[in-house]
Amino acid sequence: MLEECCLCPRHCGVNRLAGESGKCHIATQVMVSSYGPHFGEEAPLVGRHGSGTIFFTYCNLRCVFCQNYTISQLGEGDAINREELARIMLSLQATGCHNINLVSPTHVVPYILDALELAVGMGLYLPLVYNSGGYDSVETLELLDGIVDIYMPDMKYSDEKTAEQLSGIKDYPKVNKAAIMEMHRQVGDLKLDEPGVAQCGLLVRHLVLPNRLAGTKEVVRFLAQEVSTNTYLNIMAQYHPGYKALDIPLLSRPVNRQEFYEAIDLAHQQGVDRLDRYNFLPLRFVLR
Numbered sequence: 001m002l003e004e005c006c007l008c009p010r011h012c013g014v015n016r017l018a019g020e021s022g023k024c025h026i027a028t029q030v031m032v033s034s035y036g037p038h039f040g041e042e043a044p045l046v047g048r049h050g051s052g053t054i055f056f057t058y059c060n061l062r063c064v065f066c067q068n069y070t071i072s073q074l075g076e077g078d079a080i081n082r083e084e085l086a087r088i089m090l091s092l093q094a095t096g097c098h099n100i101n102l103v104s105p106t107h108v109v110p111y112i113l114d115a116l117e118l119a120v121g122m123g124l125y126l127p128l129v130y131n132s133g134g135y136d137s138v139e140t141l142e143l144l145d146g147i148v149d150i151y152m153p154d155m156k157y158s159d160e161k162t163a164e165q166l167s168g169i170k171d172y173p174k175v176n177k178a179a180i181m182e183m184h185r186q187v188g189d190l191k192l193d194e195p196g197v198a199q200c201g202l203l204v205r206h207l208v209l210p211n212r213l214a215g216t217k218e219v220v221r222f223l224a225q226e227v228s229t230n231t232y233l234n235i236m237a238q239y240h241p242g243y244k245a246l247d248i249p250l251l252s253r254p255v256n257r258q259e260f261y262e263a264i265d266l267a268h269q270q271g272v273d274r275l276d277r278y279n280f281l282p283l284r285f286v287l288r
């Protein structure tokens, strides 16, 4: 797949093994911007000891409002080899994290698998979280069947024109829905243990954008009618106009209280009631 790269739906066709890079900038050298226990993730991932996040540098998306653009677009991070990546995974386990949370893994899947083989041989047993922007190909996801325990994709848009304007990929809604279906086929609805920590399953993230740009109505309809009304969904309110978003009038302000609660109501109307509560508390400080 790397020889004519078709790892993600962009299908760049470059020979990454020969040092060429496509839209995601990475050829053979994996880069990581940071790693450590994270307490700002969804409640079932955080538990008591945090989610063991590893932030991979670069991304296969080009979202104009990226909240992590210094990492995803500007390439902040350091190159690491498979031994170092395996050691990072094991160090997160030793710290007491509940899972290994692979952030933006889509463009480096083979390298993660390579390091994982080593880490498992050295005693890694934590659940693996595949935390992606949701632009994943079914063919690549099929390779992860039985390896990834928890899928946490975004559902960013349900409208092609918006996807093209804001991320440069018109087919995002179609590709994203197919990916979500495949993820759910593999792991089903999110399952928690007794203290409420996630063990396996699907957890979907949906960032509400100003002026209904995220297409929430169709996102929750799809989840309810084509995936499961028992889908664990995090409807997020924390959008702020960073990176290039200030140049786009419809994106140039935060989400307001009315827009956020409208998204919550739409989910309830479809019977999608398993909503992450973790981010609700700070809302009165965030929303106007």
Ligand code: SF4
Binding pocket: 005, 006, 007, 008, 009, 010, 011, 012, 013, 014, 021, 022, 023, 024, 025, 060, 106, 107, 108
């Ligand atoms: S993983 Fe990177 S090089 Fe491969 S198809 Fe996707 S964007 Fe292109």
